[in-house]
Amino acid sequence: MALDEVVALYDADGEVCGAAPRSVVRADNLRHAASSVVVRDGVGRVYVHRRTTTKDVYPGLLDLAAGGVVLAGEDPADGAVREVDEELGVHGVPLEPCGVQDYADEVTRYRAFRFVVTWGGPIRWQPEEVSWGEWVTVAELVRRLDKTPQDLVPDSVAVWGPLVRSWLDAPA
Template sequence: MSAHYYIPLLPAPSAEIELVDIVDETDTPFAVMPLATAIKQSLFRRAVLVLVYDRAGRLYLQRRSRTKQLYPGRLDLSATGHVRAGESRLDAATRELNEELGLTGLRLTMIASVEASHHTGYAFVSLFSAGAVDEEPQPLSDETEGGLFVDQEEAAALVENFREQLTPGLVYFWERGLLFPETRLTP
């Protein structure tokens, strides 16, 4: 009776593995690897955040799934995610809006870029605005557990009193005054 031993050299391919570009300090890609590995090793990569408002100017905040690797169960900006290997930032923002909130056909405007640092989880972040939308976001994936619209006063109360329940990205952009500028609310 002979025994067979299998020693896997790499994990089996899976649709669950999301590949991202690893970038240097100048945001130049030099490698591709699984997102989970990049996060675990605090490697520089790219991320997008998207702001969605209702016609009253309230910002939609999503509640991250409790199964997420980063900041499980916390309130976050409307749609967030990493840029996949070879994907543009705009395409990633559009994809995340559709995957997380079921929103399509929106014109996105980039309103800020942030260098990678420990404040951004080592991601070069691009902040987009989808402006005001008529339709209610419909969380579609296992990445979010619903959400709510908040006005500027409610957002201020959240940051002041419940900071530990918010993602660092939400707090970072709030503190820089980028979440409720009047010019961003026009469609």
């Protein structure tokens, strides 16, 4: 990750309305876009990973999605492909779009472009962003959402929670 990438800014209607350096986006909590990719395996488990303690947003928390800011001029789907490869080494497989979801809190405001990917290869962590990870069943992930939500990245819980819960009754 470049320290001061230029990030696409998005308006309330979900349209690109400008660009700003990442440092400004973070400092002023500007509305932007981000990719959010849930990685599943062939039996339907979900890969969860611990964010490093040096992350600029939600350091040290458990995340159920890989992803990051959409860069200026970047298509959100291309950003998703880039981010899931950088963070977890997932590449060369199609991402399935799962719609968009807006999120805002006192730390970040963005439009999440959500994707799911099925991956059967090895996971390779980006050391600057991921400290460890594991495959968990959907039932285990939902248990964590219910019992220890404070341990999970709040934006991923918000934008993915309802869909993840719907997977409990769905075939893999």
